[in-house]
Amino acid sequence: MFLDKKILLGITGSISAYKMYQFIRVLKQKGANVRVIVTPNAKAFVSTTILSTFSEHKVYCEFVEDDLWQNHVHLGRWADLFVIAPASCTTISKLVNGLADNFLVATYLSCPAPVILFPSMDEDMWLHPSTQHNISLLQQRGNTVVEPSTGSLASGLNGKGRLPEIEEMINYIESNFIRQSILAGKKVLVTAGPTEEPIDPVRVITNRSSGKMGYAIAESLYMLGAEVYLVSGPVAIKTKYTGIHLIQVNTADEMYSACNQFRESYDYAVFTAAVADYTIPNRSDKKIKKLDQDLQINLTKTKDILGTLGLQKLPHQKVIGFALETDNAVDNAIEKLTKKNADLIVLNHLSDTNSCFNQDQMEVSFISKDEIQKFSSLSKIEIASKLSNYIIKNWLQ
Structure with missing residues (x-):
């Protein structure tokens, strides 16, 4: 800048x-x-x-x-x-x-x-x-x-x-x-980090996510002039810019509720959060003691944030989802693009050399209905910049 x-x-x-x-x-x-x-x-x-x-x-x-x-x-x-x-x-x-x-x-x-x-x-x-x-x-x-x-x-x-x-x-x-004004007047919704689904007061089910990708995207779009709302799960990082509207949540249900309030007002939505697919409906109010026998926990599905907002989007709204795949990566990402009614899927290629967790260099692909663009060895800041440029090039009106 x-x-x-x-x-x-x-x-x-x-x-x-x-x-x-x-x-x-x-x-x-x-x-x-x-x-x-x-x-x-x-x-x-x-x-x-x-x-x-x-x-x-x-x-x-x-x-x-x-x-x-x-x-x-x-x-x-x-x-x-x-x-x-x-x-x-x-x-x-x-x-x-x-x-x-x-x-x-x-x-x-x-x-x-x-x-x-x-x-x-x-x-x-x-x-x-x-x-x-x-x-x-x-x-x-x-x-x-x-x-x-x-x-x-x-x-x-x-x-x-x-x-x-x-x-x-x-x-x-x-x-x-x-700060530039290229995206002035545009409202952007970004999700970041993991969610935590409580088992009891001291234990949770969660996903491994630092939140760095979502925060980098929020900061990149903010510096281009957008009004940015960042819905973040529990992470150890902070936003660089006080002008970003930070909404802190813990559970998948809280993240869904926070995002849902913007369902008709955003121009671009970028869902990078590693939302837990399952939650515990009958969580214990007290710490569960270790017993001699095995412990069984019943899980129920969480609400699909990307799918819900993707299917409800208005004609002017664009939705970007993130996908992490271990096999049949591109095919699964294309299926997700269609199923969630997204406009773009950013695919993280998970491999022995590219875990994407808590590391800066990543291998990703931008997958739309028209093309697939693959990028190797990019930092999360560089990915955020490329995604911002994609939005400007393809969707800015």
Whole structure:
């Protein structure tokens, strides 16, 4: 998403400035073009040589260097986004008052691009009425100010004032500034993870699923502008973007009910969840004790989420199902496509070398009524991207 984006990074005099080394590296890895400005006070905390090495460009600080004037106007107009991180209390005050006594503030005043600030300071400074007043003025003028995190501070105290983690900063920027609008106005329903069918208060029947595939698809479609509702069984992962509507469930019946409420409102539905095929109708309220004899459990079928929504879909709706097969894989997937009235089946090829459980590289096929596309050795993020592109190419109207 950052590919070829021009990011101008302003670093101010805060002890958390050292984190910007990694911030620049991540931006560069994502394909961004990065330029860096430091305030004179920031030089006490970071090396301009290292910043220049990571960004692959010179670092700006003074108006005149080697008897040459540095063009802050040109630099401000170059940027697609101006990120000031960490933003110190002093710099925030100067931005509010237009005190252009350093290169960073002068560039800010010349920059027509969106500006986002990540403040970092001690909690008392952050909470001081002067700082809060300045923050309010910056926001009124169209700047985005992200509240600092809470935790251990340089003063030795614990409170609000920490710079967010690099991953959190990147995710925030992606979600609020890099997100595209290709699928704007489209509502997407995604299911992910396993379900758990209780036997007793401590035991369940479940399927092996990390939820990574469904979460990757939800995030990919969200970043293309869609309104995404993610119905997730119990997993150990979280969504990267707070804009995704997360609905957490446990059982197959709960997942069915959550999905059913969207049966007439979604445009695209992607069912990746490993829903249990059977449940226990007479689960025990107390832990079942281990006995000398064998234990028999009666199972009943769960509701078919994909089949039900597929058969009920409206003309404009498209349904995508996932299939995991161990034999006659393609034939079974084609049969599922027809039986469930789906528009596409993503077939996971289960083999000795491709288990698809808790691993990144997978072998899949996209199976529709018209064609079969096979892909080898793709990560779940790459599969999500290909599926998003398939939706755009074939169904976007």
